[in-house]
Amino acid sequence: xxxxxxxxxxxxxLAAALLLAPAAALFGVLVAWxxxxxxxxxxxxxxxxxxxxxxxxxxxxxxxxxxxxMRWMPLLGAAVLLLGATAVAGQLLRRSRPxxxxxxxxxxxxxxxxxxIVAAVGTFLLVWLLVWNDGDSFFRGCVRxxxxxxxxxxxxxxxxxxxxxxxxxxxAFRGKAFFRTMIFFPSFISAIGVAMxxxxxxxxxxxxxxxxxxxCRIDPFAWLSGDNMLNSIIxxxxxxxxxxxxxxxxxxxxxxxxxxxxxxxxxGAGEGQVFxxxxxxxxxxxxxxxxxxxxxGSLKVFGLFQAFTISHTEKTSVVSVRQxxxxxxxxxxxxxxxxxxxxxxxxxxxxxxxxxxxxSLREREPLEF
Amino acid sequence: MHLFxxxxxxxxITLIGILIWDLNQERLEYPGRKVIIYASMFGPxxxxxxxxxxxxPATASRTPLGPGNRANFVALADAWPGHRGRIGxxxxxxxxxxxxxxxxxxxxxxxxxxxxxxxxxxxLVAALNDADRGNRLRLFDAFAQAHPQFDRRMIxxxxxxxxxxxxxxxxxxxxxxxxxxxxxxxxxxxxxxxNRPRFLTGTDVPDLIxxxxxxxxxxxxxxxxxxxxxxxxxxxxxxxxxxxxxxxxKSYFDPSRTLADEFxxxxxxxxxxxxxxxxxxxxxxxxxxxxxxxYMLPRMVSTxxxxxxxxxxxxxxxxxxxxxxxxxxxxxxxxxxxxxEPIANDxxxxxxxxxxxxxxxxIGYEAFMATAxxxxxxKRFAGxxxxxxxxxIARRLRGWRDRENFWMRDFSSSQWPAAQRRFGSGxxxxxxxxxxxxxxxxxxxxxxxxxxxLGCFVFxxxxxxxxxxxxxxxxxxxxxxxxxxxxxEGAVLLLRYLxxxxxxxxxxxxxxxxxxxxxxxxxxxxxxxxxFSRAGPEDFVxxxxxxxxPRFNKFVLTETYNRFFVVLKDNLTPEQxxxxxxxxxxxxxxRNGGTAK
Numbered sequence: 001x002x003x004x005x006x007x008x009x010x011x012x013x014l015a016a017a018l019l020l021a022p023a024a025a026l027f028g029v030l031v032a033w034x035x036x037x038x039x040x041x042x043x044x045x046x047x048x049x050x051x052x053x054x055x056x057x058x059x060x061x062x063x064x065x066x067x068x069x070m071r072w073m074p075l076l077g078a079a080v081l082l083l084g085a086t087a088v089a090g091q092l093l094r095r096s097r098p099x100x101x102x103x104x105x106x107x108x109x110x111x112x113x114x115x116x117i118v119a120a121v122g123t124f125l126l127v128w129l130l131v132w133n134d135g136d137s138f139f140r141g142c143v144r145x146x147x148x149x150x151x152x153x154x155x156x157x158x159x160x161x162x163x164x165x166x167x168x169x170x171x172a173f174r175g176k177a178f179f180r181t182m183i184f185f186p187s188f189i190s191a192i193g194v195a196m197x198x199x200x201x202x203x204x205x206x207x208x209x210x211x212x213x214x215x216c217r218i219d220p221f222a223w224l225s226g227d228n229m230l231n232s233i234i235x236x237x238x239x240x241x242x243x244x245x246x247x248x249x250x251x252x253x254x255x256x257x258x259x260x261x262x263x264x265x266x267x268g269a270g271e272g273q274v275f276x277x278x279x280x281x282x283x284x285x286x287x288x289x290x291x292x293x294x295x296x297g298s299l300k301v302f303g304l305f306q307a308f309t310i311s312h313t314e315k316t317s318v319v320s321v322r323q324x325x326x327x328x329x330x331x332x333x334x335x336x337x338x339x340x341x342x343x344x345x346x347x348x349x350x351x352x353x354x355x356x357x358x359x360s361l362r363e364r365e366p367l368e369f
Numbered sequence: 370m371h372l373f374x375x376x377x378x379x380x381x382i383t384l385i386g387i388l389i390w391d392l393n394q395e396r397l398e399y400p401g402r403k404v405i406i407y408a409s410m411f412g413p414x415x416x417x418x419x420x421x422x423x424x425x426p427a428t429a430s431r432t433p434l435g436p437g438n439r440a441n442f443v444a445l446a447d448a449w450p451g452h453r454g455r456i457g458x459x460x461x462x463x464x465x466x467x468x469x470x471x472x473x474x475x476x477x478x479x480x481x482x483x484x485x486x487x488x489x490x491x492x493l494v495a496a497l498n499d500a501d502r503g504n505r506l507r508l509f510d511a512f513a514q515a516h517p518q519f520d521r522r523m524i525x526x527x528x529x530x531x532x533x534x535x536x537x538x539x540x541x542x543x544x545x546x547x548x549x550x551x552x553x554x555x556x557x558x559x560x561x562x563x564n565r566p567r568f569l570t571g572t573d574v575p576d577l578i579x580x581x582x583x584x585x586x587x588x589x590x591x592x593x594x595x596x597x598x599x600x601x602x603x604x605x606x607x608x609x610x611x612x613x614x615x616x617x618x619k620s621y622f623d624p625s626r627t628l629a630d631e632f633x634x635x636x637x638x639x640x641x642x643x644x645x646x647x648x649x650x651x652x653x654x655x656x657x658x659x660x661x662x663x664y665m666l667p668r669m670v671s672t673x674x675x676x677x678x679x680x681x682x683x684x685x686x687x688x689x690x691x692x693x694x695x696x697x698x699x700x701x702x703x704x705x706x707x708x709x710e711p712i713a714n715d716x717x718x719x720x721x722x723x724x725x726x727x728x729x730x731x732i733g734y735e736a737f738m739a740t741a742x743x744x745x746x747x748k749r750f751a752g753x754x755x756x757x758x759x760x761x762i763a764r765r766l767r768g769w770r771d772r773e774n775f776w777m778r779d780f781s782s783s784q785w786p787a788a789q790r791r792f793g794s795g796x797x798x799x800x801x802x803x804x805x806x807x808x809x810x811x812x813x814x815x816x817x818x819x820x821x822x823l824g825c826f827v828f829x830x831x832x833x834x835x836x837x838x839x840x841x842x843x844x845x846x847x848x849x850x851x852x853x854x855x856x857x858e859g860a861v862l863l864l865r866y867l868x869x870x871x872x873x874x875x876x877x878x879x880x881x882x883x884x885x886x887x888x889x890x891x892x893x894x895x896x897x898x899x900x901f902s903r904a905g906p907e908d909f910v911x912x913x914x915x916x917x918x919p920r921f922n923k924f925v926l927t928e929t930y931n932r933f934f935v936v937l938k939d940n941l942t943p944e945q946x947x948x949x950x951x952x953x954x955x956x957x958x959x960r961n962g963g964t965a966k
Contacts, residue, residue: 018373045651049568049591054651063960138928203787204779222782224716226937229782310785311717313931328562333586333919 035348042342047335048327060342066135069128079120087113111360118357121349139343141314142322145230146350149318150298153234157294160238161245168246169253180250184243191240191303198236199224199308229308229316237304241297245290252286253279288362295354299347319347392573399550405859407539407553408575410560438463440475445493447474448482452494459497486515513544542866549859561587568593568853576854577863582640582665582845583916589642589664590652595850595857598629598637598663599656605858614850614861615663621869631868632667636884639843639909640667645917647966666864667847668871669881671804673722674841674897675829679822681709681798690826690896694730697829701775704798710777713788713797721930722801725913727762730831734840734910741914741921742965743958751951759950763943766934781936789813795820801828803844807880807893825896839900840910846881918965925953925965 042060044053062070090109093102128135129144164183168176186194201208202223210220223232256279264274280287302320305312312321325332327340390397446456457468485493492511539551556563560580567574568591578585588594595601598615608617615637620626629637641661648654656662675690675697682689682700685707691697701711714720728737739747740756748756769775777788777797786809792800793814800806807823815821830838848867850860872885880891882901890898900908915922933946941949957965 047587047591047652048565049587049593050652051569052591052651052653138924199784202782203784204782205787205791220779222779222936224782224784225779226716226781226931226935308784309716311931313717313928313935313937315937328559328565331558331584332923333583333915334923335587 038341038344041338042345044338046337048337049335053338056338060339061346063339064136064139064342064346065128066132068132068134069124072124076120076124080117083113083116083120086116114356114360118353118360121353122357125350138314138317139319139322142317142319143346143350145314145316146299146301146318148230149234149237149301150295150354152231153237153298154291154294156234156238157242157245158290160242161249161290164242164246165249165253168250180247183246186240187243189240192307194236194240195304195307198232198239202232224309226313226315233304233308233316237301240304245294248286248290249283252283256282285362288358292355292358295358296351299351299354319343319350323347399552402550403548403856403859405549405551405577405856405863406573406575406854407551407577407579407863408556408560408564409553409579410556410558439469439472440478443469443472444474444478445482445490448479448485449490449494452490455494456497459494462498484516489515513540538867538871541870542863545866546862549862551863561585568851571853574851574853574855576851576856576860578849578851579668580846580849582642582667582847583912585665585849586642586916586919588849588851589662590645590648590654592652592654593852594664595852596656596662596664597666597850615666618861618865621865628865628868631885633884633886635843635904635906635909636667636670636845637663638906639670640665640845640847665845665847665849666868667845667884668867669846669875670884671844671846671881672827672841672897672901673726673801673803673844674825674827674894676792676800676802676806676823676825678792678795678798679824680795680819683822685709689824691829694727694829694831698769698773701769701799702773705774710797711775711799712780713777713792713800714780715783715785715788716781717931717935718785718788719802720934721927724762724766724930724934726801726828727766727831728759729840729910730828730836730838731762731834732756732758733834733836734913736835738911738914738917741926741954742918743954743963749951750954751947755947755951760943760947763933763946767943770934770936793821804880804882804891804894807891823893825894827897827900837907840908841897841900841904842910842913845884847884914965920961921954921957921965925950925957929953 041053043055043057045056046053058070061073065073087110090106090113093109094106097103097106125143129140129147164179167173168180173179189197200206202210204210204220204222204224207223209223213220222228260278260282261274264278269277300320301318302324305316305318305321306324309316312325317325323340323343326334326336326343328335442456442460446453449456460466460468482490489511492508496508539553542551543549554563554575560578561584564575564578568588578588585594595614597613599613600611601609601613604610606617611617615629616627618628620628620631640663642664644654644656644658644660644662646658649656649658677690679689681687681704685700685703687700687703691700704711736748736756738744740749748754750756750759777783777791780788788797789800789802789806789810790813791797793810795815804825814823827839827841830836848864850857850864854860868885872883872888875881876883876888876891880893882890882894890901911917913922914926929941929946929950932949933941933943954965
């Protein structure tokens, strides 16, 4: 109805704008504006109790990264800008030249630019983490812990989730519903609940873990000491999170038409070949979604680490916990909203980077079935 | 288009209406009454400490008689023999044990129960098995109606029988002032964070906020708290304009005394805030830097002491308490030799206290503060101009940890409150913490005097040390009157009432050291009462680095100490510890214009 009349295109555009307006307004008010405001807050000294702020420019970032990293920052910024411009040029080319060759070239340019950005920022972060020894060492420890949680935890999550999904996908497997529920059940429990439960398990005197060790005549282990806590949290995180990944993978596996498997087996393919040439390629999209969600979740992880212990060292904390500690902690009587927000901005960059890295793996034409 | 704009307008108006309602709901709920919003870190009836410590097994949630209920059950049955059968049945359900037939009733408690009205006793006995906590409030109402003769002592009387005393105080206040309604918000430990958006926007700000002197510091710095001891030129009350609230207001029950007269002078002194230069320059505090201002009205005080299990001292044949560090060290060795773990401690919690207090005793509080605050001429932690005793203390502590094994097994991986549970169950002898401990472990400790006989002592002196012997710290908790609150007069009225009525409750329930005149010292802290009662101003240490330079305390002292003391594969050695302390301190001073912030 609304698009009838003398200028249907105009009216159509107007209708689209009207229909999108509420969503756009909500996005603007709840996402875009706070994000821009956060960037501004990160350049201020602010307690958050009164509107009074003191501009400090990039001081918080300089404190976080240290003078060596800050010297390299302009170069990194220039590289990211250049690569970003290349990606935009690729997009423009894609729109202006509809030929297949131009499309291919544009896609390749875009992919390379994204990979370049990921590589440049990734290398910078890696060098900052491992080589440059200045800046906020606690924050560096937190970033390192986030990456450890993401990589080591991710590996265990994914391998277990894949194995469980594969086992539950076997036609001959009995008690599927029971095992699926059992594995998925911990995902229902909140992070705080999981942490409380595992704190009891890891208790040095009365915990289940040490009780089992003692049964096997092995000396009790300090599960929650500063050196071991991160690994203990990873184990607990895997227990709590593997179920949700398994469900996604299982759903992906069950979407693959069985006729593909039948045809492959008739052609004489072994189980390994079937897995390599049918299951994996057809699960590619689901795997990438699972990994992307994990990367985002593991970088933003908070509840599990926060609830595990009251006091953290740089060996046990992660960025979001440190951020919370500095912005909201009554106990320490320091309210560093600006500094904590600078950490939030860095965390956002890490999340975007991780997501871009995952996206760059999705550049191929998706399989349709 | 018209339809859309109307829809948008209706939506916007609805949203604004909901927002306004939400911000004012606590006031709108009580039409015709003046609302005082009271934001607190304590919960109703079950103060934070008891909540954290866990309720007494099978009692707190099951019976309105609360902790220590056995004596109450026995006394109630003795006072009202006609109800003995029902009381016995309730006891068996609540405690899961047979009736303590051999128990001797407490004469005072029996007398208290005999004074109760028969109708109220029926309700009380009927409620013994009722797990509904709201029941306590209904009982309070019934109690108040049945016993008007108790008058102002009613709360204390009620407190002896039921634990819902915090809310009970408010109910009593409302009964005395029917035009007021106290709306409590139990915001727990995060009371400031929970109210920060309110302070920022200036809407729905509580009239009173409670917490510790240190935790509420941000409110003084940011000029969000009302000064209590300064004349207030714009105040609505004439006496406040000329003399300020503290001296302009009268005591709640005795108009011949001012509010200031209600307090122990040292308590008011220890609650002062000295305005810092950065408060004036950065946060707009209106007082000149260096002015001492009372922003917080104290309600109770805690101090840091070494709690000890005297049963272990008897078992090993040691005199109690150890007076010097050398005696303490020797006691620990003998306890260890007797197979008892000397010190209970959770990972990083309260661990820095040991180093800090050794420093206070050996080097002196003022000298340490001068070092930390980077005062000209002060000795440093390491390097040229260092005081070698910082290193000696670090070595001694490391020796206690590694060579002598004074700390409980696996303390590094122990998580709060495991250490206090182990201490309370008689596994370890010492626990160094605040005087809130007895309330925290009330529900979990052993009450068998052969297993746990709780005592305490002030941190031992160091023979030949430069620190003044016997000095103690004082951690004050109290009320802050919020500048943006809507009803300062009502809030001050409530403050006067609470000052008069709540002190004894806090001392009795939470074992806090009283700040008001004439309030008895908690019995469980009797060991330190003599030291406290004869203490002069010079016997208290100041509020320390955590107060004067919280960032230095966190980023330099605590975080470096955690790398030194908490067991890690790459622990700092004592030498590395003092060097790292100095390095980080210098880095911190450089970042903050030469000062510790």
